Amino acid sequence: MLIHQALDERAAEYGGHIALIDDNGPVTYSQLVSTADSYAAALVEAGVGPGCLVPVRITRSARMVTLLLAVLKTGAAYCPIDVKWPDERVRELLRLLRAPLFITDTPLAGAPCWTPPATPAPGPGPVLVDIGPDDPACVFFTSGSTGTPKGVVTPHRAVLRLFDSGPLAAFAPGRVLPQLAPVGWDACGLELWGMLSRGGTVVLPDEEHLLPDTLRELVERHGVNTLVLVASVVNLLVRLDPDCFGGIDLMFIGGERLAPEPVRTLLLSHPDTTVHNCYGPVESFAFATMHPIRPEDCDRPHGVPIGRPVPGTEVHLIDGELCVAGAGLAQGYLHDPERTAERFVTVDVQGVPTRVYRTGDRAERDAEGVLHFLGRADRQVKIRGYRVELGEVESHSADRAGVRDCVAVALPGRSGAYERLALAFTGEADPDRVRAELCERLPGHLVPDLVRRLDELPHNANGKVDHRAVTELLRVPAQERGRR
Known part of the structure; x- marks a missing residue:
């Protein structure tokens, strides 16, 4: 049909x-x-x-x-x-x-x-x-x-x-x-x-x-x-x-x-x-x-x-990752065989080769x-129902003149769910200009609600950007940061 x-x-x-x-x-x-x-x-x-x-x-x-x-x-x-x-x-x-x-x-x-x-x-x-x-x-x-x-x-x-x-x-x-x-x-x-x-x-x-x-x-x-x-x-x-x-x-x-x-x-x-x-x-x-x-x-x-x-759908847990199979699967990603091969894979399910989509979500069955x-295995987030790859926001932000290093994070609201998208960057660019330029290039759900310039991005002991520390910095209004 x-x-x-x-x-x-x-x-x-x-x-x-x-x-x-x-x-x-x-x-x-x-x-x-x-x-x-x-x-x-x-x-x-x-x-x-x-x-x-x-x-x-x-x-x-x-x-x-x-x-x-x-x-x-x-x-x-x-x-x-x-x-x-x-x-x-x-x-x-x-x-x-x-x-x-x-x-x-x-x-x-x-x-x-x-x-x-x-x-x-x-x-x-x-x-x-x-x-x-x-x-x-x-x-x-x-x-x-x-x-x-x-x-x-x-x-x-x-x-x-x-x-x-x-x-x-x-x-x-x-x-x-x-x-x-x-x-x-x-x-x-x-x-x-x-x-x-x-x-x-x-x-x-x-x-x-x-x-x-x-x-x-x-x-x-x-x-x-x-x-x-x-x-x-x-x-x-x-x-x-x-x-x-x-x-x-x-x-x-x-x-x-x-x-x-x-x-x-x-x-x-x-x-x-x-x-x-x-x-x-x-x-x-x-x-x-x-x-x-x-x-x-x-x-x-x-x-x-x-x-x-749901009908026509199978769910398999493979090493804790939720993988979906069945009639609901997409053909793949448009004109992108590499990404398709990475996420749509064939696995053995009780001796039967089965095509599944690796969601990147962690789950358990009682x-x-x-x-x-149970959560995500990567940096993908949902904000107000929109699926947001923080890497896409960072990629477009890094192209802005005067932006040296940047990191995007999701900020939770009162319910605990993510409600706002935020961007921190170093460099001499004006935050309002960075956001305005992103508005011209991206759909609204990928434009950070908050853009803030920092003297430096916090790093963890391994030398990588500490996303949790960035999130805490951005949750605090700029005028209050000096009081803490």
């Missing part, structure tokens, strides 16, 4: 049901599929087809979803581009994609842009293409430790494996979900194709941040009853107003390690809401494991468990077979 085939089936079954809701009103399944067919015919005329990787930069809307579906209907794969990413970053991604055209309402000078008409001319019918479930459906770019973003090539089977059974099979007619994840995340694909392949409804709010009043309005106005959220957003909503989750009976929380106390408050305030803790790298689309959270899970020594594998997350 292919993603667009699943939507065609839903349109045949639930043609008059509401698929999407945005500020322009509702869109039925029949309207969504029909318009996507027309756009797909125009894209084929423009040279798009199987084997193409098509970047799409359209504001979150029903139009955006229709164009993503249209790309899939041509047999090509789409790459979502966030409208907030700076042009320099977008140009870098277009180069990496070797894109035949760039679907966008905001043309980029020198790029092969295609601005879709507001109303596409009716096509001759669905485009017929010869591709299979192992062919690419989407490419998601994530932070790369070498300074170059990594494109994760995800096939159709990796997406659809999640929704035939298990907790996400609850996505169905009557389920209403707001699409809240940044469009460049695999979680956005989960929200869209999970609901739409099962006959549910997706609401596309234009608000950038989810606050209690926004959530209440979504519930009251559109009947939202399902949420997929990152832990930092849950922490914020619980802190501001734990009652705002009224009307929500199914939640999936992922993206970063859960803080026990906000989760406990959520569960006790809404005992009839089913809440799942979800874990998974983009290299195994969206979620690899899940755990239905109970209040007593908040008292476990390693925090809330990450649970058991006597009941439940997985517990």
Whole structure:
């Protein structure tokens, strides 16, 4: 099964049901599929087809979803581009994609842009293409430790494996979900194709941040009853107003390690809401494991468990490292066979050669077979749900004029989860200028919230930069450092 085939089936079954809701009103399944067919015919005329990787930069809307579906209907794969990413970053991604055209309402000078008409001319019918479930459906770019973003090539089977059974099979007619994840995340694909392949409804709010009043309005106005959220957003909503989750009976929380106390408050305030803790790298689309959270899970020594594998997924612990296998695995990293060979390896599992993705996460499995997350084996961090390779931040910062040595660190907030990105450097550069230049090159989640110049970076006994000492220095406001 292919993603667009699943939507065609839903349109045949639930043609008059509401698929999407945005500020322009509702869109039925029949309207969504029909318009996507027309756009797909125009894209084929423009040279798009199987084997193409098509970047799409359209504001979150029903139009955006229709164009993503249209790309899939041509047999090509789409790459979502966030409208907030700076042009320099977008140009870098277009180069990496070797894109035949760039679907966008905001043309980029020198790029092969295609601005879709507001109303596409009716096509001759669905485009017929010869591709299979192992062919690419989407490419998601994530932070790369070498300074170059990594494109994760995800096939159709990796997406659809999640929704035939298990907790996400609850996505169905009557389920209403707001699409809240940044469009460049695999979680956005989960929200869209999970609901739409099962006959549910997706609401596309234009608000950038989810606050209690926004959530209440979504519930009251559109009947939202399902949420997929990152832990930092849950922490914020619980802190501001734990009652705002009224009307929500199914939640999936992922993206970063859960803080026990906000989760406990959520569960006790809404005992009839089913809440799942979800874990998974983009290299195994969206979620690899899940755990239905109970209040007593908040008292476990390693925090809330990450649970058991989701459908179509296997998890193996190899020397304490969590390795994922199964139908959810990506094809690998775009045009990067060396990095692909390093992270996607074949290992022996009970005598069977098995392809796995080495996550770099440490975990353990308890006597009941439940997985517990123990931390990272490298410097990759999650900040507000974004995956950040500190090495990428350092690589771009080191290129700035007047920066001699630099180190990036993640700063924890009140819940203990990482909430801010910080950069310390030596040299004569002005910190504000360094940050401004990084804003011109990097997406917002890779730009340090705090940039500070130091006379020297602290080192440990081995002569290496002491990251823990740097973190402690940066946690203290500059005006207070002299008082300690």
